[in-house]
Amino acid sequence: MAPSHRFSSHPLLRKLDSICTLSDEEKAALLAMPMQVVDLRSHQDIVREGDRPSRSCLLLEGFTCFFKMTGEGRRQIMAFGFPGDIPDLLSLHLDVLDNSLSTITPCKVGFIGHETLRDLCSRFPQIASAFWRDTLIDASIFREWMLNIGQREAYSRLAHLLCEFIVRSQAIGLGHDGTYYAPMTQGELGDAMGISTVHANRVLQGLRGAGLISWRGTQLTVLDWDGLKSAGDFDPTYLHLREQTESLSSLRGPGA
Amino acid sequence: MAPSHRFSSHPLLRKLDSICTLSDEEKAALLAMPMQVVDLRSHQDIVREGDRPSRSCLLLEGFTCFFKMTGEGRRQIMAFGFPGDIPDLLSLHLDVLDNSLSTITPCKVGFIGHETLRDLCSRFPQIASAFWRDTLIDASIFREWMLNIGQREAYSRLAHLLCEFIVRSQAIGLGHDGTYYAPMTQGELGDAMGISTVHANRVLQGLRGAGLISWRGTQLTVLDWDGLKSAGDFDPTYLHLREQTESLSSLRGPGA
DNA sequence: CGGATCGTTGAGTTGTATCAAGACGGGTGG
DNA sequence: CCACCCGTCTTGATACAACTCAACGATCCG
Numbered sequence: 001m002a003p004s005h006r007f008s009s010h011p012l013l014r015k016l017d018s019i020c021t022l023s024d025e026e027k028a029a030l031l032a033m034p035m036q037v038v039d040l041r042s043h044q045d046i047v048r049e050g051d052r053p054s055r056s057c058l059l060l061e062g063f064t065c066f067f068k069m070t071g072e073g074r075r076q077i078m079a080f081g082f083p084g085d086i087p088d089l090l091s092l093h094l095d096v097l098d099n100s101l102s103t104i105t106p107c108k109v110g111f112i113g114h115e116t117l118r119d120l121c122s123r124f125p126q127i128a129s130a131f132w133r134d135t136l137i138d139a140s141i142f143r144e145w146m147l148n149i150g151q152r153e154a155y156s157r158l159a160h161l162l163c164e165f166i167v168r169s170q171a172i173g174l175g176h177d178g179t180y181y182a183p184m185t186q187g188e189l190g191d192a193m194g195i196s197t198v199h200a201n202r203v204l205q206g207l208r209g210a211g212l213i214s215w216r217g218t219q220l221t222v223l224d225w226d227g228l229k230s231a232g233d234f235d236p237t238y239l240h241l242r243e244q245t246e247s248l249s250s251l252r253g254p255g256a
Numbered sequence: 257m258a259p260s261h262r263f264s265s266h267p268l269l270r271k272l273d274s275i276c277t278l279s280d281e282e283k284a285a286l287l288a289m290p291m292q293v294v295d296l297r298s299h300q301d302i303v304r305e306g307d308r309p310s311r312s313c314l315l316l317e318g319f320t321c322f323f324k325m326t327g328e329g330r331r332q333i334m335a336f337g338f339p340g341d342i343p344d345l346l347s348l349h350l351d352v353l354d355n356s357l358s359t360i361t362p363c364k365v366g367f368i369g370h371e372t373l374r375d376l377c378s379r380f381p382q383i384a385s386a387f388w389r390d391t392l393i394d395a396s397i398f399r400e401w402m403l404n405i406g407q408r409e410a411y412s413r414l415a416h417l418l419c420e421f422i423v424r425s426q427a428i429g430l431g432h433d434g435t436y437y438a439p440m441t442q443g444e445l446g447d448a449m450g451i452s453t454v455h456a457n458r459v460l461q462g463l464r465g466a467g468l469i470s471w472r473g474t475q476l477t478v479l480d481w482d483g484l485k486s487a488g489d490f491d492p493t494y495l496h497l498r499e500q501t502e503s504l505s506s507l508r509g510p511g512a
Numbered sequence: 513c514g515g516a517t518c519g520t521t522g523a524g525t526t527g528t529a530t531c532a533a534g535a536c537g538g539g540t541g542g
Numbered sequence: 543c544c545a546c547c548c549g550t551c552t553t554g555a556t557a558c559a560a561c562t563c564a565a566c567g568a569t570c571c572g
Contacts, residue, residue: 068399071489074407078399093389098396098494132388133349139395140354143324143334146398149406150450151330194406199560201520233327238354452529457552
């Protein structure tokens with residue numbers, strides 16, 4: 001029953017397995033992609049707004065953030081990148097990048113040339129569909145963040161963000177016993193939610209005080225999953241995961 | 257010099273012309289798509305959150321909005337749909353819809369079956385790329401709205417929204433002499449910016465008082481384009497239009 | 513051990529929400 | 543054709559969520 005066959009250990013396939021179905025031939029083709037593997041320190045730029053990259057970046061290990069700055073120098077984080085993600089896949093069809101991408105932890109990334117990706121898409125239409133679908137899911141997450149930032153108050157907003165973080169971690173096999181690796185600082189949390197660092201701190205203490213989570217260092221532990229979900233008005237539909245029920249039920253076990 | 261050949265009158269081609277290049281053969285194939293044309297009244301749902309549509313909706317005439325509701329009943333508008341847009345193209349690769357789509361004016365729409373679209377994409381890779389690119393531009397706009405909602409104050413936020421509305425209108429040939437058809441109510445404006453109707457009204461009067469725009473009924477007139485752009489911290493890069501300079505210079509003419 | 517980054521707390525300020533009520537305007541029915 | 547009605551726009555008063563500024567404590571790392 002466990003989906004552990006010879007491919008499942010690679011982060012890209014874990015990620016793609018969580019959102020679509022691919023044949024072994026297609027998976028083999030993905031693993032055969034030539035890529036330039038690079039190790040990066042934390043808080044280092046990968047690509048910057050205004051660049052015209054000819055390759056995209058597959059995140060093999062670590063976490064990234066995708067963000068954009070206001071003219072007044074305020075930063076909005078648009079997305080967090082998890083292992084297996086290709087955070088700048090959009091540059092395949094968008095010549096000039098309108099966002100920057102940085103690491104938030106030390107990362108191992110693989111740069112894949114756009115010709116390689118285009119060739120793969122034309123030879124394997126299912127892979128093209130999977131990549132397109134992946135960018136559509138990213139867009140769906142952007143919309144949910146817009147709803148979150150525009151319409152929910154900060155307390156609920158943070159609860160929602162953490163729910164998403166947990167479900168996405170779970171989907172690619174990260175986290176044990178209701179505890180997850182959460183490397184973001186409170187400043188990054190604030191920039192992702194459109195609130196100040198100070199307020200992020202206060203709201204976080206609200207969640208702690210309500211007994212929903214504990215968060216020490218980079219260890220985030222869910223103490224009351226149902227409570228967190230309802231505080232965050234969270235419905236995972238927008239993540240468009242396969243087997244949602246399975247990953248969620250395995251969550252409720254250790255959480256409750 | 258004018259790009260008016262036999263295809264340019266159709267809204268879909270005007271839209272696609274603004275973001276990519278297609279051959280005459282591809283354009284002919286697009287125009288030959290079978291579609292079910294329907295007239296809709298204003299403020300009518302087209303598809304709802306939770307639907308599993310087997311077709312997408314090409315907007316031939318009128319304006320739509322794409323939105324999502326909070327558990328507490330607050331609405332966030334994610335995007336406005338212009339003539340030529342396919343606001344729910346994403347349903348081609350996302351089984352269950354996580355947003356609702358409604359008209360905001362009377363509309364003429366053409367429903368196109370997903371098999372038709374898939375067939376077209378497999379026969380004409382350039383069309384597949386154009387559609388994929390279109391959804392990526394939508395995502396880019398979502399990100400800019402996140403930045404707008406999360407990091408800019410209401411006055412600047414509204415100025416930015418109007419700048420985008422004007423440039424997008426301009427890109428598909430709507431508007432004359434700095435005047436544009438803007439059918440949104442102040443309530444819809446507020447829901448798009450994450451502020452209340454009352455505050456949308458006050459901020460709008462701020463823009464009027466600063467001499468940047470006039471807006472009576474559905475007629476929005478730009479009085480000071482450079483002023484509006486700088487109030488909104490607006491840079492159109494994220495719209496990924498072809499020939500940006502051309503459409504913007506023609507704007508400055510009647511505007512100033 | 514010193515310095516930098518991150519987390520935490522307090523006090524005062526400001527942007528925006530809510531509630532309420534009136535004015536305007538366009539459509540419909542008597 | 544007028545009267546009415548409903549949705550939208552507008553304005554005022556009050557309340558609150560979140561911001562800024564500032565300072566201090568806790569870590570971590572070199």
